[in-house]
Amino acid sequence: MVLDPRTFLGRCVAGEIAPDALDEEIDTAVAEWHESSGETALNRFLGMTEEEYGNWVIAPDTLPHIVAIRTLVEQARASLQTMAIEAGAIDPS
DSSP states (O other), X not given: OOOOTTSHHHHHHTTOSOGGGHHHHHHHHHHHHHHSOOOSOXXXXXXXXXXXXXXXXXXXXXXXXXXXXXXXXXXXXXXXXXXXXXXXXXXXX
16 A cells, blocks of 8 residues: 555654654544545545554554555655666656
C-alpha cells in the first residue's frame, strides 16, 4: 500500500504528528471519518493496511509501533527508488 501523505498515518510518517499526540490525533481522525460520507473504509482513511488496523483495534498501544514500522518501510522504499533511478533501472519522471 502506497502511503497517502494526507492520511493520519501519512502525516505521522512525515513527522507532522508528535509521538505524544498519537492517541488524540487518531481519535480526531476517526471522528472526521464518522463525519464523512463513509465511502472509504476506516483503515484506508487512516492510511493503514487491514493488518495494521486490526492490530490497532485489538491492541491500541501498538500504535507507536505501527507508526515506527511504517516510517522504516517508507524510508526503505524511498532509498530503493533512489538507487534504482541512479542505476538507470527506472525513469525518474
